[in-house]
Amino acid sequence: MAIGARLKKCPQILTLGFKPNFSDYTSKERELLLNTPRILYPTAFYADLFNAMGKPTFPSYHTYKFAMDKIKQTAMFQMMNIPHPRTRIFYGKLSRERILAEFCFPFIAKIPRGSAQGKGVFLIQTPEHLDAHLSLKGPAYIQEYLPFDRDMRIIVMGREAVFSYWRVARGSDFKTNVSRGGEIRFDPLPREALDLARATAQTCGWDDVGIDIALAEGKFYVLEGNMKYGTKGFKKAGIDYKDFLCRMVLEGKV
Known part of the structure; x- marks a missing residue:
């Protein structure tokens, strides 16, 4: 069962939706949440609470704790000798x-x-x-500042890199973000980059993340982990992200 909405269209999974007051769930829903062996997409609010009571979640507690916090991510990269600018x-x-x-x-x-x-x-x-x-x-x-006009977005779910693509900056813009006009390309990615993304996610305890990696001056660098990654790359590749995610869960890959 799930709390967050990402699996709402997956009929085999019961999605309850987020309610900040736990008492607003029905008695049956509360019983299910407390007794189910794992909670899917618990939201940042409940991930802490389920972790405290020892209940597994997907994404992991650590995935939520590092979301949108570049300071914590950088400290982890430095502690674990992950190549980082x-x-x-x-x-x-x-x-x-x-x-x-x-x-x-x-x-x-x-x-x-x-x-x-x-x-x-x-x-x-x-x-x-x-x-x-x-x-x-x-x-x-x-x-x-590292000189590159493109980087790699590598989606890691569970322990595998499940989807990846290049993000290419447009014109003189130094940003490669797709939301800022960066172009998505599906040219093959270096095996070393895919291996680095997997290793980074595993080392940091992240199991649903978009790892951004750049190649600059002959060296691969992990730029950051994006826990709220966009799905435009999936769409451009002709992949229904929600259906893809549902299959990953039902097939036991996450």
């Missing part, structure tokens, strides 16, 4: 001076929490760009 997080009034002492223009600045679809990613080319970015609230997440 050189990244530093800066706090406080001396951030500007410390950033300029450690990074040369151009470099990348990102809003570290809650941003998606490339909206919180900035190319910092001048001191004025940096000042404008530092006027935003929160810590400064600064990353080295």
Whole structure:
């Protein structure tokens, strides 16, 4: 059974929908939730609670905990020696001076929490760009600029890379996000990138994630994990994502 809506069209799975007040579920629904061996798509709210009571979920508790948090993801990549662009997080009034002492223009600045679809990613080319970015609230997440005009989105479900494609930036835009105009291409991906995506997801405890990987200067880098990945790539490939996901669950692959 499921709480979140991703499997709502799968007739073999009972989807209850999200209710922040657990008491709003019927007594029968509460009994099912407490006694079923695993909960599918528990939502970020209930993933914590089911983890505390020892109940397995899909996606995993860790998948939810790292969602849209670049600071936590970067810390994990650094701890586990996962190849990742050189990244530093800066706090406080001396951030500007410390950033300029450690990074040369151009470099990348990102809003570290809650941003998606490339909206919180900035190319910092001048001191004025940096000042404008530092006027935003929160810590400064600064990353080295790597020269590439395309990257790879690799969807990992369970323990396998189940779908992948290239994202190619349009024109002079440095962002490859499909939501920002990036082009989807299905040219074959390097085996090394697919293996790196699988290993990264397994190391981090993520079992439903879009891993973004770039090849720059002859080296593969994991850029980030996207737990709320888009499905336009599936659509362009002629795959019904919800049907695909339903089959993955029913066939025991996740």
